[in-house]
Amino acid sequence: xxxxxxxxxxxxxxxxxxxxxxxxxxxxxxxxxxxxxxxxxxxxxxxxxxxxxxxxxxxxxxxxxxxxxxxxxxxxxxxxxxxxxxxxxxxxxxxxxxxxxxxxxxxxxxxxxxxxxxxxxxxxxxxxxxxxxxxxxxxxxxxxxxxxxxxxxxxxxxxxxxxxxxxxxxxxxxxxxxxxxxxxxxxxxxxxxxxxxxxxxxxxxxxxxxxxxxxxxxxxxxxxxxxxxxxxxxxxxxxxxxxxxxxxxxxxxxxxxxxxx
Numbered sequence: 001x002x003x004x005x006x007x008x009x010x011x012x013x014x015x016x017x018x019x020x021x022x023x024x025x026x027x028x029x030x031x032x033x034x035x036x037x038x039x040x041x042x043x044x045x046x047x048x049x050x051x052x053x054x055x056x057x058x059x060x061x062x063x064x065x066x067x068x069x070x071x072x073x074x075x076x077x078x079x080x081x082x083x084x085x086x087x088x089x090x091x092x093x094x095x096x097x098x099x100x101x102x103x104x105x106x107x108x109x110x111x112x113x114x115x116x117x118x119x120x121x122x123x124x125x126x127x128x129x130x131x132x133x134x135x136x137x138x139x140x141x142x143x144x145x146x147x148x149x150x151x152x153x154x155x156x157x158x159x160x161x162x163x164x165x166x167x168x169x170x171x172x173x174x175x176x177x178x179x180x181x182x183x184x185x186x187x188x189x190x191x192x193x194x195x196x197x198x199x200x201x202x203x204x205x206x207x208x209x210x211x212x213x214x215x216x217x218x219x220x221x222x223x224x225x226x227x228x229x230x231x232x233x234x235x236x237x238x239x240x241x242x243x244x245x246x247x248x249x250x251x252x253x254x255x256x257x258x259x260x261x
Contacts, residue, residue: 005032007057008039013201014194015039015049022058025108028116029067033086040093047260050201050208052097053193054120055104056113059128059186062103065111068138087112087144091119095216098209100200104193105129106186110168115144118153121212123179124193125171126186131179132168152219154178204242205260 007018017039019026028036043049056062066087074082083089094101094116103120109131117123117131133142133150141147142163151159154177162169171183184192200208210233218226237243241261249256 001035001038003035005029006035006039010049012198013048013050014197015043015052017052017054018057019063020057022060024067025061025064026056026113027064027067028112029070030086033090037090040097043097047205050099050205051197052099052101053104053197054101054116056106059106061108061113062105063113063116064108065113083143091116091145095119098212099205100208100212102193102197104189105180106189111135111142112144115142115146115149118149119145122181122196124182124184124189124196125174125180126189127171127183128186129171129174129183130168131174132166133163134166136163136166204246204258206240206242207237210237
């Protein structure tokens with residue numbers, strides 16, 4: 001598939017998906033989402049891609065939400081289908097992807113763009129990063145996971161403040177609240193994110209997959225059930241060749257060679 005709205009490249013086991021619509025601050029239209037869905041399918045089918053990075057082209061925006069010209073044409077039934085297939089349900093596919101997903105955020109991160117970033121496992125931003133959920137200004141509300149994921153991340157009271165006011169916050173406040181994992185000078189952002197991605201890609205893909213599943217499960221279950229799930233996963237990993245290789249490499253004082261088995 002030839003892409004018109006995105007760029008996708010793979011290097012050293014790291015996939016990099018770039019929304020390439022800088023003229024509209026990387027707002028996500030239907031065509032861009034369909035192309036991203038194709039990339040997602042490619043990543044799922046390629047075990048050599050061990051980490052996926054998401055970013056936006058240019059220096060103005062990560063993703064400035066959904067394309068409002070398209071949304072304005074939707075009927076209520078159109079919106080229900082959109083939520084399930086290309087918005088809320090679509091973002092959740094990245095959250096459930098069986099390998100780590102990193103959002104590399106430079107510039108504006110608004111509305112659906114922030115909700116997409118919240119569905120990623122890690123978020124790193126530039127010092128010119130600005131985030132917000134401005135949907136209330138349009139007499140609507142965040143519905144791509146913003147009311148759910150953000151409240152789990154920073155608490156109910158602060159989430160209500162951001163949703164009710166539609167105000168934006170800067171990088172230092174986003175870091176203080178724990179919305180992003182780190183903030184870097186804009187010119188260093190990609191280098192820093194790639195360093196993290198390479199560090200993760202060197203680990204066992206099997207262990208990463210199940211660690212991600214266990215952490216995600218902690219957000220949907222009680223403590224007792226979560227602990228039982230964690231113990232079960234640990235037993236499962238003890239059957240893997242990667243576990244044997246990891247221990248052997250440690251005793252032999254060498255770097256392990258994981259196969260994802």
